Amino acid sequence: MAPIGPFKLVTVNTAPDRAKRLVGRVVEDVKEKYTIIHAGNAPSIEDVQSVVEEHKPDILFTASMWTPEEAQKIISIAKGIVPELKTFSLPQGLQVEKGPDAVVEYIKEHLPGLLARAR
Structure with missing residues (x-):
């Protein structure tokens, strides 16, 4: 069966290299099922509008450095541009407390439900 997608993903993360690495691991692990x-x-929160306008993503992830309030603000800005955007917020502190492997596993665990809503 061909993978579902492609889905365009934008991340909101103050450490862009780490975001790229972690998402790269997720993309590689799920490539049989999904094209991301x-x-x-x-x-930064200030950059959300321009990045979302530029890429018009299907999915937006907020990283675990954001508080729930900040994540909501990010999502609100992004959905103002792409109302049907699917969003996913990592729990605050997950990266710091449990490390990158936990982040990758958490995303993979929640991805099928998120992408099912994207279709």
Whole structure:
């Protein structure tokens, strides 16, 4: 069966290289089921609007450095541009407390439900 997608993903992460690495691991691990393209990263809340306008993603991930309030603000800005955008917020502190492997596993665990809503 061919993978579902492609889905364009934008991340919001103050560490763009780490975001790219972690998303790269997820993309590689799920490539049999889904085609995900990491289109871009917004390194700050102030950059969300321009990055979302530029890439018009299907999915937006907020990283674990954001508080729930910040994640909501990010999502609100992004959905103002792409109303049907699917969003996913990592729990605050996940990367710091459990490390990158936990982040990759958490995303992979929640990805099928998120992408099912994207179709």
